[in-house]
Amino acid sequence: MVYFLIIIVSLSLIIWVYLLLFRGWFWLSNQRINNSHFNPLNQYPSVCAVIPARNEADVLPISLPSLLNQDYPGNLSIILVDDQSDDNTGKVAQEIAGNCHKSDQFQVISGQPLASGWSGKLWAMKQGIEQTKNLEYKPDYLLLTDADIEHHRTNIKELVNKAETEKLALTSLMVKLRCDSFWEQFLIPAFVFFFEKLYPFSWVNNPQNKMAAAAGGCILIRRDILEDIGGIHVVKQALIDDCSLAAAVKGKLQENSKNPDQGIWLGLSEKTLSLRPYDNLDSIWNMVARTAYTQLNYSPLLLIGTLLGLTLVYLVGPISLMIGLIIQNQIIAILGGITWLLMTISYLPTLKLYQCSPLWGFSLPLIGLLYGLMTIDSAWRHWRGKGGGWKGRVYVNS
Numbered sequence: 001m002v003y004f005l006i007i008i009v010s011l012s013l014i015i016w017v018y019l020l021l022f023r024g025w026f027w028l029s030n031q032r033i034n035n036s037h038f039n040p041l042n043q044y045p046s047v048c049a050v051i052p053a054r055n056e057a058d059v060l061p062i063s064l065p066s067l068l069n070q071d072y073p074g075n076l077s078i079i080l081v082d083d084q085s086d087d088n089t090g091k092v093a094q095e096i097a098g099n100c101h102k103s104d105q106f107q108v109i110s111g112q113p114l115a116s117g118w119s120g121k122l123w124a125m126k127q128g129i130e131q132t133k134n135l136e137y138k139p140d141y142l143l144l145t146d147a148d149i150e151h152h153r154t155n156i157k158e159l160v161n162k163a164e165t166e167k168l169a170l171t172s173l174m175v176k177l178r179c180d181s182f183w184e185q186f187l188i189p190a191f192v193f194f195f196e197k198l199y200p201f202s203w204v205n206n207p208q209n210k211m212a213a214a215a216g217g218c219i220l221i222r223r224d225i226l227e228d229i230g231g232i233h234v235v236k237q238a239l240i241d242d243c244s245l246a247a248a249v250k251g252k253l254q255e256n257s258k259n260p261d262q263g264i265w266l267g268l269s270e271k272t273l274s275l276r277p278y279d280n281l282d283s284i285w286n287m288v289a290r291t292a293y294t295q296l297n298y299s300p301l302l303l304i305g306t307l308l309g310l311t312l313v314y315l316v317g318p319i320s321l322m323i324g325l326i327i328q329n330q331i332i333a334i335l336g337g338i339t340w341l342l343m344t345i346s347y348l349p350t351l352k353l354y355q356c357s358p359l360w361g362f363s364l365p366l367i368g369l370l371y372g373l374m375t376i377d378s379a380w381r382h383w384r385g386k387g388g389g390w391k392g393r394v395y396v397n398s
Contacts, residue, residue, distance in 0.1 A: 040073075090108045119236070206263070214242040303379050
């Protein structure tokens with residue numbers, strides 16, 4: 001039994017050595033836009049922001065002015081798609097644009113009833129993208145963003161500078177999620193950490209690597225590239241639409257040998273913020289459970305493998321440390337302690353990004369356990385036909 005424990009904890013330690021040294025240095029959280037590398041463009045391309053909004057009247061007074069008042073030297077227009085809201089989202093948006101004296105560059109369109117085969121957000125987004133064809137200035141870029149995102153004043157200019165300078169087809173920011181309440185500090189930085197581990201940003205940003213991902217709250221995409229991949233239609237049923245879109249774009253680019261250096265980019269932001277609150281465990285649980293099983297392609301085998309993996313990676317270290325101390329086996333205790341220490345160290349840059357105490361690092365095993373339970377619940381919801389629920393809609397077979 002002792003030898004078996006030594007083998008298991010040694011395997012967990014080896015996994016953490018691999019994660020720290022050989023998985024794209026994901027844990028450093030160092031993929032950011034560095035403005036010092038860019039000179040102002042001679043001419044800024046036209047951009048149209050498309051905002052799908054369903055019952056977002058409460059956040060629009062903060063989020064919408066942040067777009068309307070962007071410091072952007074080029075032509076900027078904004079289309080908000082009121083997706084069957086019942087809280088006067090469209091009316092509130094029009095009033096905000098008028099108060100900002102930006103009605104000339106802003107329009108609200110009423111979303112049509114959800115079409116069969118589409119997820120709600122993407123159906124609204126499709127209608128907004130179609131509306132851009134009627135603009136006076138056909139946009140060179142589309143900014144696909146959520147209604148609950150507060151953009152810092154130069155966000156669009158920085159995104160366009162990076163896209164134009166580095167010839168990027170898609171440029172995305174994982175906005176800084178709200179992290180004020182106890183549950184947010186406990187679980188939200190880990191959500192970002194797990195996402196970075198699953199999709200190492202440095203691999204995403206390498207044109208030669210097949211890894212692709214994006215963060216749906218803030219995606220700047222070239223209009224012609226979107227048309228080349230077949231439009232937003234290609235991901236119409238995807239619940240994890242951002243990563244599916246990034247995969248479609250990067251796959252298309254890698255097929256095109258004429259543009260071998262053109263790629264996509266995903267980074268972190270400290271200044272563009274999500275306004276969505278997660279004040280309790282239930283709200284975070286639902287956010288994760290909505291798509292966790294989708295990420296596993298609805299596969300029971302992948303679910304079992306994921307749960308075993310979470311146990312091996314996050315629980316074996318601290319459990320081995322405690323068992324080693326109890327049975328007074330120094331090897332097991334030391335191996336378990338080192339594993340837990342490496343785990344904690346890897347989490348520190350993410351905690352620093354979210355301005356959380358480093359002591360939260362020691363909670364990563366418990367967090368891993370909770371996320372495992374959320375994944376089980378995600379599968380259970382799918383099996384009961386209640387998976388993918390969002391904004392009053394449930395997508396059973398997405």
